[in-house]
Amino acid sequence: MHLKIGELAKRSGLTVRALHHYDSIGLLRPSTRTDAGYRLYNRDDIARLHQIQALRRFGVALADIGTFLANPGSRLPAIVDQQIAALTRQIEQAGVLRDQLTRLKRQLAADEEPALADWLTTLELMTMYDKYFTQEQRERLPFFNGSEECIAEWDAMVARMHAFRDAGTPPETPEVQQAARTWMAMLERDTGGDAQQLVRLNAMQDNEPAARAQNGITAELGDYVKASFSAWRLGLYQKYLSPDEFAFMKANYPVRMQEWGPLIAKVRAHIATGASPLDPASKLLAGEWMELFCSYAGQDPATHMKIREAHEKEAGLKTGTFVTDELLMFIRAAVAG
Numbered sequence: 001m002h003l004k005i006g007e008l009a010k011r012s013g014l015t016v017r018a019l020h021h022y023d024s025i026g027l028l029r030p031s032t033r034t035d036a037g038y039r040l041y042n043r044d045d046i047a048r049l050h051q052i053q054a055l056r057r058f059g060v061a062l063a064d065i066g067t068f069l070a071n072p073g074s075r076l077p078a079i080v081d082q083q084i085a086a087l088t089r090q091i092e093q094a095g096v097l098r099d100q101l102t103r104l105k106r107q108l109a110a111d112e113e114p115a116l117a118d119w120l121t122t123l124e125l126m127t128m129y130d131k132y133f134t135q136e137q138r139e140r141l142p143f144f145n146g147s148e149e150c151i152a153e154w155d156a157m158v159a160r161m162h163a164f165r166d167a168g169t170p171p172e173t174p175e176v177q178q179a180a181r182t183w184m185a186m187l188e189r190d191t192g193g194d195a196q197q198l199v200r201l202n203a204m205q206d207n208e209p210a211a212r213a214q215n216g217i218t219a220e221l222g223d224y225v226k227a228s229f230s231a232w233r234l235g236l237y238q239k240y241l242s243p244d245e246f247a248f249m250k251a252n253y254p255v256r257m258q259e260w261g262p263l264i265a266k267v268r269a270h271i272a273t274g275a276s277p278l279d280p281a282s283k284l285l286a287g288e289w290m291e292l293f294c295s296y297a298g299q300d301p302a303t304h305m306k307i308r309e310a311h312e313k314e315a316g317l318k319t320g321t322f323v324t325d326e327l328l329m330f331i332r333a334a335v336a337g
Contacts, residue, residue: 002041002042003040004039005019005030005039008046012049022049027052028045030045052069133197137197140194140197141190142190157182158215158221161179161183162216164179165221171227171231173228180225181232181316184319184320184321188320188322193322196268196269198261198265199262199265230253234249234253240306245300245303245306248296249296249298253296256292264327267285267330277334283334286335290335
């Protein structure tokens with residue numbers, strides 16, 4: 001039995017254009033053609049099309065379908081995992097929307113008519129958070145869950161830092177440094193000390209204008225806070241370093257500061273798997289850590305010991321860093337091993 005492309009399109013519910021596309025990408029090529037060049041599909045071709053349609057209904061991308069059909073056993077577990085993850089996200093998003101609609105219904109039933117603009121803003125922010133956090137992760141963020149005390153505290157802090165910056169107050173000013181320390185401590189507190197939460201927040205803050213508009217934390221203000229926090233930490237290190245060592249640190253410390261958050265998150269996630277510091281993967285992470293550390297500490301072991309002494313004596317150096325004693329011990333063991 002052979003079917004022309006028009007007949008196959010009609011029986012399968014697809015368009016001729018779709019079948020042409022499948023042919024062009026090598027997903028479903030007709031076994032034969034007429035002398036005039038028309039496509040003819042045999043029983044095996046039709047059976048393959050049925051498989052393609054089944055996988056498409058399953059939500060599998062065309063590129064993955066081709067890979068799977070070429071080697072059926074190799075990709076199926078990964079494909080199933082992808083679909084489960086996608087369905088889980090959809091369920092979570094539906095649950096969030098259901099909660100919002102329930103609250104809206106409750107307000108309407110109590111004759112508390114919400115402002116349309118407020119609800120649109122709320123839904124926009126919820127959708128934005130959905131892109132970066134799972135439901136469980138969102139529930140651990142007090143400023144997302146409507147903690148009035150937390151939101152008021154952050155609003156006051158952001159306003160204070162804006163006032164410092166707008167007045168032209170240098171970030172090295174002690175009063176600004178104290179505010180920056182408090183900022184970082186609040187951030188560590190409200191993410192539960194989870195560096196992955198910090199990475200997600202930073203990504204959302206960098207990529208979403210709506211986030212910056214809502215919380216008032218512009219890119220310029222973020223840089224101002226980071227500069228002040230760095231200046232405060234450098235002041236603590238300076239007490240332990242020679243003038244040359246400190247000059248090198250001061251020039252290089254801010255350059256790659258943004259790399260610490262993702263690396264700390266990666267190391268902590270690795271530790272959570274129960275990995276040994278002596279594992280090859282642990283040693284690779286320790287290598288990344290030391291390379292980043294040496295970018296501002298230099299290569300002299302004597303300088304490294306001075307910095308370690310600073311950390312042992314200056315408890316404040318841990319503030320807002322998301323670095324735990326467990327993590328440091330793990331890195332040291334991996335380096336030593």
